[in-house]
């Protein structure tokens with residue numbers, strides 16, 4: 554009873570459905586979408602980041618009620634050559650579609666697409682999933698498809714342009730994707746206007762949170778004044794989002810997976826293996 558009340562209070566705090574006694578059987582697949590060199594390693598090395606290269610990842614969540622693809626890589630599949638392709642600071646060896654195919658999915662099988670945010674290293678293959686239902690924060694969509702041409706055009710825009718006509722669920726905050734509290738989009742604006750992270754409650758693994766780019770390196774969590782990417786977005790908003798996510802991690806006893814953390818990423822099981 555006490556537990557029920559506690560869960561209800563907590564759910565109210567985050568506006569989520571209370572978690573059922575036994576979480577549904579959710580699977581989480583980790584895809585290899587390549588690596589990305591830092592554009593400015595010196596400021597990172599100065600604060601003790603020894604490995605400045607970043608992993609690029611995408612994830613498939615398989616829930617009894619459907620699938621959710623989270624992020625879509627840094628180079629479009631059609632440009633990936635056998636043996637790998639390098640474009641600017643990014644190198645990709647495997648296509649996203651081949652990794653989906655390996656576990657039996659085509660783009661048309663994907664129920665929902667959500668990007669942590671619109672930057673080029675998360676949205677490269679977005680157009681291939683324009684047939685899915687797109688879960689996007691209102692503010693992010695407005696930034697992606699501005700009414701008037703922006704002063705600094707987003708170089709990723711051609712790679713997500715097809716989402717403009719996708720079936721879209723416009724979000725304004727957290728969103729419980731399958732309605733049972735097991736997979737929840739957590740609004741973490743700042744890096745971009747509608748940046749988001751993803752909470753996934755796994756039966757065996759326990760709860761994990763996919764960071765998006767709220768953090769890029771673990772040092773940003775320990776050194777509170779180390780915010781090398783804050784100037785790209787809204788630093789105050791990003792600081793609030795970090796506080797919100799840290800509170801959530803503590804309450805849910807969840808593990809944060811920093812998507813660009815190449816050291817932790819190297820330890821993860823990759824698809825076709827999965828977490829459950």
Ligand SMILES: [Zn+2]
Pocket residue numbers: 672674675766813
């Ligand atoms: Zn990124």
